[in-house]
């Protein structure tokens with residue numbers, strides 16, 4: 001390339017180039033490249049250049065199947081393009097289209113070569129040098145997320161149990177799925193607010209407070225002993241159903257509470273605190289961080305909302321409802337003048353999108369509430385609260401939890417399962433499993449305890465996340481504690497095995513990082529290459545999950561890493577020994593690949609809320 005030096009404004013250009021370079025370096029340091037995104041961009045360029053007369057051409061990039069003959073990725077745009085031309089009355093053979101596309105793809109370090117195959121598939125072969133360099137950056141900068149278009153303010157509404165009622169397995173699912181979504185979006189670099197939208201404001205508080213006042217008249221000066229809120233709830237409910245006088249007082253209490261009468265607020269706080277303590281025990285055990293902002297938070301906003309909506313509300317048998325284009329309306333004001341779950345959700349979404357200016361709000365609840373959220377979103381669009389051009393809202397629904405008998409998850413005696421009991425059982429069963437494998441004989445008591453907790457909580461979280469959340473799911477400790485198949489136990493073991501390889505070779509992670517400066521990951525052997533390519537898909541997997549918020553994609557990916565690693569390890573020596581078992585050779589390139597695998601796994605585990613242990 002020739003440069004006209006007379007036009008070269010040295011300082012300004014130097015500064016511009018330096019700036020560009022700095023940006024490039026920063027990008028490599030903080031972000032990993034998404035192969036699918038890169039290919040999509042390249043093929044968009046190629047197809048628009050080759051076929052400028054087609055607006056919005058189909059860009060279809062997919063992973064090739066298992067046969068290396070078909071390359072690593074495919075562009076399958078030629079066939080649909082041929083169809084578009086056919087409809088326009090032009091006959092062009094798909095193979096010819098494919099050929100023309102290939103000729104127009106700009107050269108890129110990612111791609112070694114293309115092959116047009118069959119009726120017009122474009123097989124794409126990744127470049128090994130690119131792969132080696134890309135994987136090596138992991139040692140220097142760690143496992144990084146892919147680029148995002150814009151840093152978003154995201155609110156995730158999850159867990160959200162109800163005060164004075166039992167937190168049940170449905171809430172456990174919401175807690176696990178919601179936490180994992182937060183971890184993923186945080187890792188991608190978004191700004192996340194984790195909100196526990198607890199049910200702390202319904203009419204049930206009237207009867208609870210009235211009952212509290214009767215049973216512990218000195219509650220304002222002495223904390224009442226109501227550790228067993230369930231029983232307390234049942235007692236007050238019984239009185240509410242049987243005693244007209246009490247019922248009246250209960251209603252009066254709600255009114256007083258909702259107008260913030262200090263004594264009623266005090267009673268309400270006492271009751272909420274009991275539940276809060278119980279919920280926190282679960283969150284601490286599962287290492288879940290959440291900020292409580294319950295329905296009560298919206299009381300004054302609900303009052304305001306009703307005023308603002310005066311012209312949009314319709315009378316319906318004494319109720320005031322809001323239609324949003326769906327089959328049912330939201331009930332904004334009940335016939336007795338009170339507010340509902342709908343009212344608080346409408347006030348909440350307005351607060352979230354307009355006062356707090358979130359770009360994206362995610363609700364994680366059971367699929368049974370799908371209609372509620374559809375209606376909420378429909379109404380919010382209608383009254384201008386959701387602007388589809390700038391806001392994204394998702395209801396992340398999930399199926400019901402079933403027992404091993406495929407019936408609703410219950411204890412043997414038919415009661416709802418207490419979550420703390422469930423976690424305790426997990427701990428017990430995890431310990432049994434570790435003892436069965438005689439791990440108690442090799443681990444220190446401290447290591448054993450860590451392994452026990454990692455397995456117990458890990459298996460509960462993982463079995464939930466690894467199932468497509470849209471389906472119902474059978475809760476089975478036997479299944480989740482199996483050490484074969486896509487289970488937490490299998491994966492945690494796989495991870496410790498991978499970590500032990502370098503340990504056997506006497507190489508610490510620090511030493512391996514040191515070695516990565518002078519040695520390269522090897523991707524020569526078929527199985528090395530296969531594993532390397534799986535690791536490079538990490539950014540793509542994360543981007544895919546941001547679209548449908550289905551974490552099972554990540555679980556499938558983790559499982560694929562573990563099984564591909566096993567294939568590699570069975571075929572490629574990392575450490576060679578002589579006949580008496582002494583180490584005679586360490587293959588550094590393979591140790592590097594092993595460590596990169598462990599690092600990607602660690603990152604995935606983190607997003608899934610699993611805590612790997614290096615010894616198990």
Ligand SMILES: NC(=[NH2+])NCCC[C@H](N)C(=O)O
Pocket residue numbers: 157159160161162197198199345348363364365
């Ligand atoms: N904004 C919301 N509606 N969040 C979900 C609340 C879940 C509700 N408390 C329940 O137990 O079903």
